[in-house]
Amino acid sequence: MAEVRCTVCGRPPVDRYVVSAHGEATCARHPADASCALCGRPRHGGEPGWTRFTSATGRCPTCTRQGVDGQDEARRHIPVVRAEMAALGIRLDRRVRVTLVEPDSINAGSPSLCLGRTVQRLWVGTSQVDVLGIEIARGLTATHFGATVAHEIGHAWLAERGARNLPPPLEEGVCELFSGAWLKRRGTALARRLRRIALDSPDPVYGAGFRMVRDAVVSHGIAAVLDSVCARGRLP
Ligand SMILES: [Zn+2]
Ligand SMILES: [Zn+2]
Ligand SMILES: [Zn+2]
Known part of the structure; x- marks a missing residue:
């Protein structure tokens, strides 16, 4: 099985981390200002590749690609x-x-x-x-x-x-x-x-x-x- 790496820092997550519906991990210590409307991945401010879903919600880069x-x-x-x-x-x-x-x-x-x-x-x-x-x-x-x-x-x-x-x-x-x-x-x-x-x-x-x-x-x-x-x- 491939080693899980954090979507923000790229390192194997330690302590607490959030796993999205895609199985992607994000360390809980990175400040998040929203989460993906479809898979729940936390959004770390300014991270590229996010797109709009509704006027109030967004999609992460993985959901956007699919x-x-x-x-x-x-x-x-x-x-x-x-x-x-x-x-x-x-x-x-x-x-x-x-x-x-x-x-x-x-x-x-x-x-x-x-x-x-x-x-x-x-x-x-x-x-x-x-x-x-x-x-x-x-x-x-x-x-x-x-x-x-x-x-x-x-x-x-x-x-x-x-x-x-x-x-x-x-x-x-x-x-x-x-x-x-x-x-x-x-x-x-x-x-x-x-x-x-x-x-x-x-x-x-x-x-x-x-x-x-x-x-x-x-x-x-x-x-x-x-x-x-x-x-x-x-x-x-
Ligand atoms: Zn991290
Ligand atoms: Zn129904
Ligand atoms: Zn997503």
Whole structure:
């Protein structure tokens, strides 16, 4: 295994240090003025190679190098993610368009960082829901991008199957389960860490929802869980 070196001083870190989702280490003693929105690496003032993510957050040099910044690049990744989701048994009957949007446009007023959203049209007085499209924040790493597309395909899939008005921890938990399954399949060190971070998240909707749905899958199997969610709006 290669020796770990600090992103700031270049020496093997001693005492306390922070490890990012990429596995990069930064000594805790270097003063940091921010951390990467995607991998958590601390930013040491003036360090080159950092780029903007939202107006309030930035990306480290490693996340910037892996960034899916343009629609053409997104278009190369999307069919691969769709095929990988299909291999996991999650297929959309109708193809849903995936577009890159400015991260600020999906982060107005939300306390935690939102990386994607599914735009749906609800017909008043009927049970019909149309999925209009999936929006993904511009500038994610390919791994964050795939995990976010997999999560949003989950929302579109639930809407197609008529699972409406689910409690938020159940809806987000199912989508985090899909995202986690995609990350597990991807199998890289970054993907493994992102799945671990999602499973350990203290968020009462995303983290708690993921753990609740994951536990139900361990007890009952994936098919029984998804059948129960779609038919009855609850876990078996
Ligand atoms: Zn250092
Ligand atoms: Zn980063
Ligand atoms: Zn969601």
